[in-house]
Amino acid sequence: MTVFIKGKDAFSFAFKQFTDTVYRVALHNTANSADAEDVAQEVFVKLLESGKTFRDGEHLKAWLIRVTVNLCHDKFRKLSRETLVENAFAFKTGEEKADIVEAVKSLPENYRNAIYLHYYEGYTAKEIGKILDAKENTVLSWLSRGREALRKELDGGFDDE
């Protein structure tokens, strides 16, 4: 059975359930927490303005992630990934304790989003493909290349176990 969520319900549902998700996605795609906050706020404005009807919570969540990624993409297109991770150099040289989130953030946009959505949110490659508008195989290769890059940069790699 299909349950529709729309308008204000969608907003309060999203606020209760997915604010952290939106913020996390935003943080993965912005240089600092202030930018991430701005983006997250904007996502909720978009949600209010859109008045969209969602099939269920998952549909709403996927929409929120997609909008967040797109907004970050539009806003921070000009920033290179070196700027995105302020201490990118530091953890490569081992001067500072490696921060795994920073390491993921240092990956190219698609890699890092795929890694986040797969390993943290538990989406399959097919679902990620739907959210990020890519083919399943493309997502799989993002994931494996992302893992490969992380393995090189982090001690002990980034294994599934």
Added chain:
Amino acid sequence: MNKKDYIKAVDNITAPQSLLDKIEALDPPAKKKAPMWKKITAVAACFVAVIVAFSGVMGSTFKAESEDRADMMVENGYSNELYADDAIGDVADGGSFTNQSASGTGSSNGNPSMKAPNRKIVKTASLSIRTKNYDTLITALNQKIEQYSGYIEQSQEYNYDNASNRNANMNVRIPAENLDKFIEELAVIGTITSKSITSDDITDSYIDVESRIKALETEEKTLLGLLEKAENLSDVIQLQDRLSQVRSDLESLKTQKQSYDGMIAYSGVSLDIQEVERVVEGDDTFFGEVKEKLMNNLYDLGDFFREFAINFIAALPYIAIAGVVAVIVILIVKKKKNK
């Protein structure tokens, strides 16, 4: 370092309080309980109808009516607890409203005749429209706006899903006398899933502004008269001081009156347009909901067959190869048997 560390690290990222506050502030104060209301009223109406019919059958007299009403209230209260435990105060009102309509007075919306002449009414409408043909709808909409001499105040379009899922928000102003016709026409070019029209009576504030303007104008004239007669400099300065204040007040009041006039002459219509693959009409009745759910499931079923057909056709090359192999095997087996 592995997946678990990553999950742990991300777990520690939570939306800061400042963000939560900001988002919460976005939440518009709204008619939150409207749909719940309808349900409560409907349920209460059913109860009342059943009880009235029942008491009729039992042969109760008019004298017993007050007792019946008390019973009804209890029943309504109960139904309220069942359906909305956070709205007990509202429930009592809902109960009395349904009592009225059940007893046949039906006076809930008989207001038009009460409209006094010269009331200053600001009408606003808010509509949700769904359409399968987004482009056609937008073109037709623009035509209608022009036809009824309205204009677009603001318009935004989004497309975050895929190409067949566009979204637009528009604020349109339509001359108040054309509003009803405009909405009627909209129902023809798209499917209206929700509609609300609000009339705001601003007569009091309007009259207030008007009378203040009159008073200030009189004062202005008096001041001008005094100014002509004034002989010493300090009087002139004082008078001019007051005069310039009166004039600036007049200006702002006149601007306000103009904006009132604009609001009265042009109704604001906010449109929320959504492109959908299929249109489901909003219907709150029991059968409406059954119909809606049924349609959804049929649609899902159709979707399943569609997917199945696509996969089947996509698999044809393999099926063909398998077929050829099967034929060859059968032929070989037959030949061997013949020998």
